[in-house]
Structures are given as structure tokens and as C-alpha cells.
């Protein structure tokens with residue numbers, strides 16, 4: 577497995593990773609009209625693709641949608657067939673290292689639903705600190721509004 581900066585050519589395969597994840601995990605909760613654009617959210621700074629045997633298997637991005645708040649880790653996703661091998665851990669390590677150096681960002685934040693302990697255990701293991709819980713600003717297809725856990729990690 578190796579990780580490299582995302583290129584536009586990666587997006588076709590990454591949309592397939594996202595499709596499998598949506599079907600299996602309900603992430604994202606609503607399938608986007610334009611999934612490639614969804615992987616490039618407002619304030620997008622940069623992103624990375626994880627590769628295994630020539631296939632894109634994971635993705636993470638950094639975004640700064642709000643000048644007055646810390647940058648965000650976004651769109652962390654690993655193909656269901658490639659989980660439990662440390663790919664998400666390696667993607668996060670890459671994003672954190674780049675944010676602290678190349679992007680000169682002092683801290684990062686992210687949100688994750690209360691319902692995905694597999695994801696937030698990973699963040700806590702990597703030293704992310706739970707700052708607060710708050711209702712999401714979106715609803716699931718069944719109409720319920722999930723609780724989001726907000727995390728922060730200081731980089732320097």
C-alpha cells in the first residue's frame with residue numbers, strides 16, 4: 577500500500593470506493609448527485625489517495641471552509657475490502673503531517689457521527705481530543721438527525 581497526493585485521474589476509482597462505502601456503511605448518508613465533487617468539498621486544500629496493487633482503496637482530504645476556524649480533515653474513506661490493515665491510520669498520519677508542515681496549520685478538527693465508533697476510535701487512538709457533541713446539520717434518509725462528535729488535534 578502506498579499513499580500519494582490525489583490527482584484528478586484518481587477520481588473515477590475513488591467514486592467506486594465511495595459507492596461501495598455508501599452501500600455498505602451509509603457513508604455518505606445521501607448519495608451525492610456529483611460524487612467526484614463531493615470528494616472536493618468547499619475550502620478544499622489538498623487530498624491523498626491510498627493505492628494497493630494499482631487500485632485506489634482509500635482517500636482523505638483537508639479543507640479550510642471557514643477562515644475563523646481550524647482546518648478540517650474530510651472525506652476519510654477506505655474500501656470495505658481493504659479495511660483493518662491500517663490504511664485509514666496511514667492516511668490520517670499523512671494528512672496530519674502535511675497540515676503541520678506544508679500547510680502550516682496549527683490544529684485540525686473533524687466531525688464524525690456518534691454511530692460510527694470504528695471511525696472515532698481511530699481518531700482517539702491517534703490523539704484526537706473530543707471537544708463537544710452537537711446535532712448534525714443534516715438528516716439521514718429516515719429523517720433522524722445524528723449526533724456528531726467533534727474532535728481537534730493540535731499539530732504544533
Ligand SMILES: CC(C)(COP(=O)(O)OP(=O)(O)OC[C@H]1O[C@@H](n2cnc3c(N)ncnc32)[C@H](O)[C@@H]1OP(=O)(O)O)[C@@H](O)C(=O)NCCC(=O)NCCS
Pocket residue numbers: 597601603652653654655658659660661662663664665666687688689692694695697698
Ligand atoms: C473508518 C474507516 C475509514 C477505517 O478504515 P481502516 O483502513 O479499516 O482503518 P484502520 O485499518 O486504520 O483501523 C481499523 C481497525 O483495524 C485495526 N488494524 C489496523 N491495522 C491492522 C493490522 N495490520 N492488523 C490488524 N488490525 C489492524 C485497527 O487497530 C482498528 O481497530 P479498531 O476498529 O478496533 O479500532 C473505514 O471503516 C471506513 O471507510 N468507514 C466508512 C466511512 C467512514 O465512516 N469514514 C469516517 C467519516 S468521519
